[in-house]
Structures are given as structure tokens and as C-alpha cells.
Amino acid sequence: MPNFVKVAASHEIPEGTGKAIEVDGKAIALFNVHGKFYALDNTCAHRGGPLGDGMVDDNIVTCPWHGWQWDVVNGQSLFNPQITVKAYPVTVEGEDIKVALD
Numbered sequence: 001m002p003n004f005v006k007v008a009a010s011h012e013i014p015e016g017t018g019k020a021i022e023v024d025g026k027a028i029a030l031f032n033v034h035g036k037f038y039a040l041d042n043t044c045a046h047r048g049g050p051l052g053d054g055m056v057d058d059n060i061v062t063c064p065w066h067g068w069q070w071d072v073v074n075g076q077s078l079f080n081p082q083i084t085v086k087a088y089p090v091t092v093e094g095e096d097i098k099v100a101l102d
């Protein structure tokens, strides 16, 4: 059973945006795609760019450093699906966004 911890309130992440947060020493990027929330490791697998600061277009985030694109649902690179960043399970309870970091 995953251990979900509160990481943000849903109003902090408007639709179509992402936000980087730090939880228990882990840098996580949260995304709001049409009202549904997703979480990835904030660190781009190319050279460590902050994915939470990237542009979000539907379920695709573009890394602000060199433009690699990632599917926020599963963490797959659009250029090479064998490259991924970790995707974390997310649940929402009321205003609380909770992520399972284990």
C-alpha cells in the first residue's frame, strides 16, 4: 500500500502549469493537466534541468534547459521512450495533492 503524503494544495498549481516542490529531500515536479494532477522527478534525465519550471502543453512538459519533452503521465521521453524520469502516483483528497514517494 503506497504511503501518500500531502505535497501541495490544488489551487497552488493552476491548470496547464507545473511547479517544483521539495518533499523529504526529493525534488518533485507537479503538473495540472486539465484538472488532473501528475508528479515526476523534477530532474530532467538529460542534464538535470528543472522539469517543474517547464512549459506544459496537455500532458507534455518541455524541459526549460534544452527542450527535451516528457509525458507527465508516465515520465517517458518523447524522443526516446526508453529514457524515463520517475513518475510518482498521485491522489487528490479535497484540496490536498498527495504523492506516494516510496
Ligand code: FES
Residues within 6 Å of the ligand: 044, 045, 046, 047, 048, 049, 063, 064, 065, 066, 067, 068
Ligand atoms: S536538461 Fe533537460 S533537456 Fe537538457
